[in-house]
Amino acid sequence: MPAPTPTPRKFLGRLSLPERTYLSDALRTETVGGVLLLVAAIAALIWANTPLSGSYGSVRAFHVGPAALGLDLSVQHWAADGLLAVFFFVAGIELKRELVAGELRDPKAAALPVIAALSGMAVPALVYVLVNKVGGGSLEGWAVPVATDIAFALAVLAVLGTSLPSALRAFLLTLAVVDDLFAILIIAIFFTSELNFVALAGAAIGLAVFWLLLRKGVRGWYVYVPLALIIWGLMYNSGVHATIAGVAMGLMLRCTRNEGESHSPGEHIEHLVRPLSAGLAVPLFALFSAGVSVSGAALGEVFTRPETLGVVLGLVVGKTIGIFGGTWLAARFTRAELNEDLAWPDVFAVAALAGIGFTVSLLIGELAFTSDPVLTDEVKAAVLTGSLIAAVFSGVLLKLRVRTYRALYEEEERDEDQDGVPDVYEQDDPGYHLRMAALYEAKAAEHRKLAEHAGAAREDDDGPA
Incomplete structure (x- = not known):
């Protein structure tokens, strides 16, 4: 007897209801944060390119903090090392949740987005290296175009008025x-300077205490916040980039739900901290990092200097080709079938949207060229230029399919029986059809009653006449 043919895995299929609910809540906050990020970036550019530019530089360079603890840092430094630790803390929780309860928990299901993300990082780095090998530029910025800024991408979607189906939004978030x-990992491995092993050991002990308190069920922000600040300070003084402390603490939180829990501790803390990250930490980082010269000469150099051209082409070309090519090849080799409601051009458009690399790209640009402030600003201008081109390019592609997306989105959101669960998730439930039949019967009875009242009113009007 021949073996049964395995059912092809569905790619970009419908999410489970809990996953869709979590995704909607998370991306709603990120979208608002993305709009604030755009506002902060524009404000930084205006501030740095007007007669007030001197004050912008002065504020950015102003030092504050306890020198005795090695934390007498500039405002720009505090934004990059301090505020972004909050951003990476949320990223650590997201990663932990994806690994234990989200799209990455099943290795087979995770293969496609992981391969897409890896190829979407490798190809931009390769593009940067090739451009700089040919042009004789510095290879130190190879990591600048590798990261996607989910908040910026969602802000672009909000501005365009494009509501992507949940499967595409989940794919973008997983990427x-x-x-x-x-x-x-790139920041920890390639941008770590001389190590202070005493401070590093202290940070490790602090993380061990953090983990032990979590396992013992100790609660109270007044315990964890001071401990987190101590760990962050020790990590900063160790020579390892301080944001690694945020990631490590985020990964330690429990993100699976016990019986009777509506949210895991990790999900609860993420719900509390994400608005702080998206609405304050990242926009302030953008305000003090995105202020670069946008004169005609500066923009011209973006497309002539190999380091900056490599960043632009890495974001716009490398990201798109890397993510789309990796996804297509992975689907072919795993025999995954694309959701019949979508098409490969939709994947291409999302791949182009992932070319928006803002927050982490700016951070890596600062770390890669820290000894050359002029080149640092030029690379930042390249990040802004590449992200803008990617936003416009992907926006055009997404607009071509906006009617399809809107129809799919509305179908996912439809809840005619108003029970809080979208109808598309209930159609296989016999109780759903009984509820819908009762609902339609109630509506029909209401219409009949209104019609009877209208008829009676007309008779009353005709009577006296």
């Missing part, structure tokens, strides 16, 4: 989560 993981 960004995997991007963040490997960007963290």
